Amino acid sequence: MTAVPSIELNNGVEIPQLGFGTYQIAPERTKEAVLSALEVGYRHIDTAEMYGNEKQVGEAVRASGIDRADIFVTSKLNNGFHAPADALKAFDRTLDDLGLDHLDLFLIHWPLPGVGDFAETWNALEEIYASGRSRAIGVSNFQPPHLRRILAEGGIVPAVNQIEVHPYLTQDDARAFDAEHGIATEAWSPIAQGKVLDDPTIGRIAARVGRTPAQVTLRWHLQRGDIVFPKSVTHARVQENFDVFGFTLTGEDIKAISALNRDERTGPDPDTFNYTG
Numbered sequence: 497m498t499a500v501p502s503i504e505l506n507n508g509v510e511i512p513q514l515g516f517g518t519y520q521i522a523p524e525r526t527k528e529a530v531l532s533a534l535e536v537g538y539r540h541i542d543t544a545e546m547y548g549n550e551k552q553v554g555e556a557v558r559a560s561g562i563d564r565a566d567i568f569v570t571s572k573l574n575n576g577f578h579a580p581a582d583a584l585k586a587f588d589r590t591l592d593d594l595g596l597d598h599l600d601l602f603l604i605h606w607p608l609p610g611v612g613d614f615a616e617t618w619n620a621l622e623e624i625y626a627s628g629r630s631r632a633i634g635v636s637n638f639q640p641p642h643l644r645r646i647l648a649e650g651g652i653v654p655a656v657n658q659i660e661v662h663p664y665l666t667q668d669d670a671r672a673f674d675a676e677h678g679i680a681t682e683a684w685s686p687i688a689q690g691k692v693l694d695d696p697t698i699g700r701i702a703a704r705v706g707r708t709p710a711q712v713t714l715r716w717h718l719q720r721g722d723i724v725f726p727k728s729v730t731h732a733r734v735q736e737n738f739d740v741f742g743f744t745l746t747g748e749d750i751k752a753i754s755a756l757n758r759d760e761r762t763g764p765d766p767d768t769f770n771y772t773g
């Protein structure tokens with residue numbers, strides 16, 4: 497089985513650099529999809545209360561027969577539960593739904609700067625971390641100004657910042673900020689939900705190296721050092737997305753793909769996205 501490299505987070509916890517995303521997998525398809533990913537060799541699953549499929553992710557993890565210690569499970573605090581007492585309850589609910597006694601990583605899903613004080617929410621995550629029920633804590637969709645507040649007011653530096661990154665949104669400034677502060681960047685929507693796969697530059701490189709555009713794009717992320725977890729409910733694609741360790745892109749390839757940046761988001765802008773209930 498392919499060995500997926502690990503990245504050491506700032507608290508010493510190791511995270512597999514390639515995982516499996518579960519956003520937009522319907523609950524009734526989730527157990528089968530996660531089991532199929534685990535069978536292919538993925539050992540890192542990214543879910544969230546917002547995805548509505550934590551129960552089924554947990555069922556798959558428990559039914560897989562794989563040691564819990566060998567699977568890295570991430571979940572996220574849903575919008576609407578940012579008040580510290582609500583965040584603590586939401587974390588308990590996540591563990592209950594997953595049927596697990598701990599998480600490997602728990603994230604604030606969105607900063608929601610217009611809704612409440614995410615620095616207070618971060619204090620609740622610090623309490624969870626101190627209790628040992630999540631091996632690491634981090635944030636998602638945090639821009640450098642949001643992170644600056646956490647760094648100034650919090651006691652613990654987030655282990656990761658999970659943000660949208662792909663060839664059309666290379667996020668050079670945000671990634672550099674994360675790196676400067678010892679925060680690992682996780683790239684969500686790594687293939688821009690399929691939008692980058694018809695790009696002629698990626699297509700040309702894929703043809704030259706004898707790989708698919710999805711494999712080339714995932715390889716670009718991995719060689720840039722980010723953590724990725726592509727989502728697919730199609731078994732052949734789940735396999736394809738895992739088979740990204742037997743080739744290397746040149747420095748020129750990396751540069752050419754990075755030059756495709758057009759600051760184009762597939763999801764909301766964290767500075768303006770707010771939960772409205």
Ligand SMILES: NC(=O)c1ccc[n+]([C@@H]2O[C@H](COP(=O)([O-])OP(=O)(O)OC[C@H]3O[C@@H](n4cnc5c(N)ncnc54)[C@H](OP(=O)(O)O)[C@@H]3O)[C@@H](O)[C@H]2O)c1
Nearest residue numbers: 517518519542684685686687688689710726727728729730
């Ligand atoms: N923190 C956040 O706010 C946030 C936001 C979005 C996503 N995420 C996380 O990031 C994960 C990945 O992002 P994502 O699901 O938005 O998008 P993605 O992984 O970039 O793309 C998924 C889409 O691409 C298709 N696909 C996957 N592999 C393919 C391949 N090899 N060839 C052609 N098409 C392929 C899938 O189709 P099929 O499934 O039909 O095969 C699906 O429609 C999520 O699942 C979630 O865990 C986090």
